[in-house]
Amino acid sequence: MSLEVDVEHARGSFQLRARFTAAPGLTALFGRSGSGKTSIVDIVGGLIRPARGKVIVDGQVLVDTERRVFVPAHRRRIGYVFQDSRLFPHLSVRHNLLYGRWFARGNGGAAADLGAVVDLLGIGHLLDRQPDSLSGGEKQRVAIGRALLAKPLLVLMDEPLASLDEARRAEILPYIERLRDEAGVPILYVSHSVAEVARLATTVVIMAEGRVTAVGPVLDTLPLADANDGGSVLDATVSRHDEAFELSVLTTAAGELQVPRLNAPVGAPVRAYIRARDVMLSLRPPEEISALNVLAGRVAAVTPISGAQADVRLDCNGALLMARLTVKSVERLALAPGRPVFAVIKSVSFERT
Amino acid sequence: MTAEEWTAVRLSLLVATTATLASLPFGIAIAWLLARGKFWGKSILDTVVHLPLILPPVVTGYLLLLSFGRRGPIGSFLADEFGIVFSFRWTGAALACAIMGFPLMVRAIRLSIEAVDRRLEAAAGTLGANPLWVFATITLPLCLPGIIAGAILGFAKSMGEFGATITFVSNIPGETQTLPSLIYTLTQVPGGDAAAMRLTLVSIAISMVALLGSELLARRIGSRRQTA
Numbered sequence: 242m243s244l245e246v247d248v249e250h251a252r253g254s255f256q257l258r259a260r261f262t263a264a265p266g267l268t269a270l271f272g273r274s275g276s277g278k279t280s281i282v283d284i285v286g287g288l289i290r291p292a293r294g295k296v297i298v299d300g301q302v303l304v305d306t307e308r309r310v311f312v313p314a315h316r317r318r319i320g321y322v323f324q325d326s327r328l329f330p331h332l333s334v335r336h337n338l339l340y341g342r343w344f345a346r347g348n349g350g351a352a353a354d355l356g357a358v359v360d361l362l363g364i365g366h367l368l369d370r371q372p373d374s375l376s377g378g379e380k381q382r383v384a385i386g387r388a389l390l391a392k393p394l395l396v397l398m399d400e401p402l403a404s405l406d407e408a409r410r411a412e413i414l415p416y417i418e419r420l421r422d423e424a425g426v427p428i429l430y431v432s433h434s435v436a437e438v439a440r441l442a443t444t445v446v447i448m449a450e451g452r453v454t455a456v457g458p459v460l461d462t463l464p465l466a467d468a469n470d471g472g473s474v475l476d477a478t479v480s481r482h483d484e485a486f487e488l489s490v491l492t493t494a495a496g497e498l499q500v501p502r503l504n505a506p507v508g509a510p511v512r513a514y515i516r517a518r519d520v521m522l523s524l525r526p527p528e529e530i531s532a533l534n535v536l537a538g539r540v541a542a543v544t545p546i547s548g549a550q551a552d553v554r555l556d557c558n559g560a561l562l563m564a565r566l567t568v569k570s571v572e573r574l575a576l577a578p579g580r581p582v583f584a585v586i587k588s589v590s591f592e593r594t
Numbered sequence: 595m596t597a598e599e600w601t602a603v604r605l606s607l608l609v610a611t612t613a614t615l616a617s618l619p620f621g622i623a624i625a626w627l628l629a630r631g632k633f634w635g636k637s638i639l640d641t642v643v644h645l646p647l648i649l650p651p652v653v654t655g656y657l658l659l660l661s662f663g664r665r666g667p668i669g670s671f672l673a674d675e676f677g678i679v680f681s682f683r684w685t686g687a688a689l690a691c692a693i694m695g696f697p698l699m700v701r702a703i704r705l706s707i708e709a710v711d712r713r714l715e716a717a718a719g720t721l722g723a724n725p726l727w728v729f730a731t732i733t734l735p736l737c738l739p740g741i742i743a744g745a746i747l748g749f750a751k752s753m754g755e756f757g758a759t760i761t762f763v764s765n766i767p768g769e770t771q772t773l774p775s776l777i778y779t780l781t782q783v784p785g786g787d788a789a790a791m792r793l794t795l796v797s798i799a800i801s802m803v804a805l806l807g808s809e810l811l812a813r814r815i816g817s818r819r820q821t822a
Contacts, residue, residue, distance in 0.1 A: 288719075315728075325713070327711075329718070
């Protein structure tokens with residue numbers, strides 16, 4: 242699957258000018274609200290006709306304003322999971338799920354088997370209920386299933402978790418991961434949550450004020466994401482559990498990390514997200530401090546961001562780590578590329594993959 | 595009740611039912627156009643649809659007579675080409691009732707179409723449904739209560755229609771003498787009071803049954819949506 246987007250569109254005073262190519266897997270459109278993420282998926286899904294540009298999925302031209310091509314939404318075979326699930330209130334869950342299948346008949350492609358999708362999303366017990374009686378999390382799972390059963394070439398998800406509380410999000414995230422890994426359907430996923438993107442994305446497209454500011458694999462790109470909430474992603478595996486202190490020990494390229502006991506078996510891959518403001522730097526190995534996690538590395542780059550603050554990129558044995566420091570600290574420690582430092586990590590958010 | 599009175603009641607029910615069922619598809623189409631359409635002359639269409647509500651019924655009846663009468667342009671065309679005759683027939687009464695009830699019907703349906711969440715229609719589109727299917731499977735079922743309300747309003751208006759009907763198709767017993775026409779006739783003759791009163795009660799009963807029926811139907815649709 243390939244998705245190629247190159248569009249310009251204006252909505253009131255808001256100007257969208259975006260160009261990117263998405264690789265297979267889950268591509269996250271990441272940025273603050275108002276950065277144009279939803280406009281992009283609406284254009285890809287056929288709900289907005291862009292003023293200028295092209296949208297190409299798998300070599301199939303869906304929009305080309307120069308050649309006056311505009312394939313209407315119902316002929317695109319692009320599934321759309323909306324933030325507000327949009328289940329049909331007059332139909333049961335079963336008939337909501339089957340709605341698109343009838344139109345998709347004869348399309349071939351991935352076998353859209355009701356049983357398989359129901360199992361994948363764990364919604365078998367809901368089939369005879371009406372949408373009104375479902376919880377927010379259940380509604381979103383049904384909405385995902387409904388999009389899948391229409392045998393889409395690509396699934397768009399516009400902040401599918403945004404209207405849910407933390408517990409419901411945790412309930413749905415594994416299903417989206419299974420979708421990405423087992424169903425093999427490419428996904429374009431809109432989010433403004435770093436944790437969600439770090440956990441789910443293969444590729445990240447970062448947007449700001451209607452422009453694409455960066456595109457690339459999640460490990461390299463996400464650290465550049467947001468000036469206010471920068472951080473870095475480390476791939477890790479669970480190497481052992483320390484039951485006495487209820488800790489888990491993880492191995493990463495940068496070294497070992499100790500974290501509160503994870504509910505994951507030894508050997509399981511996890512992805513850790515470390516916020517730049519949770520990283521302190523020391524020139525000497527810190528002794529007798531409370532933080533458990535100290536990684537050794539070298540300064541790769543120092544980027545001033547705003548007046549008092551600077552981002553320091555560290556190379557920890559090949560892994561990238563970001564630290565947010567004051568400019569004063571940077572000068573006091575004379576941090577410059579090549580200088581060896583020790584990074585003290587105050588907290589880590591761990592995400593299973 | 596006399597045979598004449600029964601005939602009028604039966605005729606009224608026939609005229610009102612025919613008028614309602616025949617105008618419903620047009621009512622839905624026009625309501626959809628007014629609710630969702632973007633075209634030049636939309637406000638003109640809106641005004642024309644509402645005209646029978648504003649004009650004196652006698653004027654509407656007279657205009658119908660001029661256009662659908664045997665010598666009217668539309669009336670003579672329909673009679674010569676298809677053998678359909680409206681003037682002084684019960685079909686003419688149904689036509690007059692349909693036109694008089696049309697604005698009420700369109701209004702109710704239009705409001706319910708406007709209340710349908712367009713985001714649901716967009717969602718149906720992304721699932722592969724073309725606009726016609728979206729209308730049939732999403733819009734129509736969701737505005738069904740409004741369609742029922744519009745139909746009941748049209749039916750009630752038809753049961754009570756008098757001015758346009760009597761102007762267009764006159765007051766012929768057994769052909770165009772509907773309930774209101776007969777009541778009117780009876781009030782004009784000495785000793786007709788008792789019969790007029792009986793028919794008035796029948797008229798009230800029919801209206802109430804229609805209204806109750808629509809309420810029950812709307813409630814059943816509502817509850818099916820909640821539980822089934």
